[in-house]
Amino acid sequence: MTDPRTYWETLMDRLSAFYRTGDWRTPYLREHAEDPFQVMIGTILSQRTRDEATDVASARLFRRYPDAPRLAGARPAQIEPLIRETGFYHTKARLIRACAAEVLARFGGEVPKTYEELTTLPGVGPKTANCVLVFGYGIPAIPVDTHVHRIANRLGVVRTRTPEETEARLRQVVPEEYWIPLNPLLVQHGQNVCRPIGPRCGECPIVELCATGRALRAGRAPPRAADRPRRRRAAARRPGSNRSRR
Numbered sequence: 001m002t003d004p005r006t007y008w009e010t011l012m013d014r015l016s017a018f019y020r021t022g023d024w025r026t027p028y029l030r031e032h033a034e035d036p037f038q039v040m041i042g043t044i045l046s047q048r049t050r051d052e053a054t055d056v057a058s059a060r061l062f063r064r065y066p067d068a069p070r071l072a073g074a075r076p077a078q079i080e081p082l083i084r085e086t087g088f089y090h091t092k093a094r095l096i097r098a099c100a101a102e103v104l105a106r107f108g109g110e111v112p113k114t115y116e117e118l119t120t121l122p123g124v125g126p127k128t129a130n131c132v133l134v135f136g137y138g139i140p141a142i143p144v145d146t147h148v149h150r151i152a153n154r155l156g157v158v159r160t161r162t163p164e165e166t167e168a169r170l171r172q173v174v175p176e177e178y179w180i181p182l183n184p185l186l187v188q189h190g191q192n193v194c195r196p197i198g199p200r201c202g203e204c205p206i207v208e209l210c211a212t213g214r215a216l217r218a219g220r221a222p223p224r225a226a227d228r229p230r231r232r233r234a235a236a237r238r239p240g241s242n243r244s245r246r
């Protein structure tokens with residue numbers, strides 16, 4: 001394999017050109033500034049639901065409660081109808097209100113800027129903390145969702161079973177200058193081409209960089225995935241439970 005810088009730069013260039021996202025080298029916040037509080041709450045709402053449902057519910061919620069003081073002052077019964085389509089809305093309403101209340105009480109209403117502090121907040125797990133760092137503050141981190149986890153394994157740059165393992169391994173193998181744009185590009189790729197079932201390798205702009213794509217082209221079996229689904233108890237998958245904290 002080529003050296004890591006050349007590999008990741010080529011991958012980013014090809015995906016950016018394919019999805020016409022502009023130059024990924026542009027400092028992220030210059031073009032995409034997002035409110036850290038809304039990134040955090042929106043990411044909690046996105047647990048175990050579709051992106052479209054999250055977008056609708058987040059827009060409705062933030063029109064009424066755009067910041068920590070206002071959301072902390074709301075009752076769950078006022079929040080629930082606004083986020084109903086994201087599923088688990090009783091749990092999520094209590095979770096996001098508790099999260100807002102702690103941001104207010106412990107951090108003066110300002111979302112903290114470190115992974116360690118963020119992950120002490122209710123409902124905030126590794127993925128949510130990393131999303132706040134990247135999309136709210138422009139601080140290098142690697143949010144790993146199902147798309148990033150799946151594609152990294154298919155590329156062959158990691159061989160991991162869980163998103164947490166993938167994040168730890170990616171932090172070792174991806175040079176830091178590529179961390180911020182990595183998630184947005186891989187998520188876009190996962191939604192459009194490298195889909196969970198039936199990846200469109202024939203249309204993929206990074207097929208030469210991908211162990212799975214190269215194997216399929218050569219008529220060989222792709223590398224065996226390490227991320228075989230593992231059985232989880234239903235209770236452990238509810239938003240806010242330890243196993244589902246993202």
Ligand code: SF4
Pocket residue numbers: 151154155193194195199200201204205206207210211212213214
């Ligand atoms: S070649 Fe196939 S498996 Fe590899 S990234 Fe592209 S679509 Fe995904």
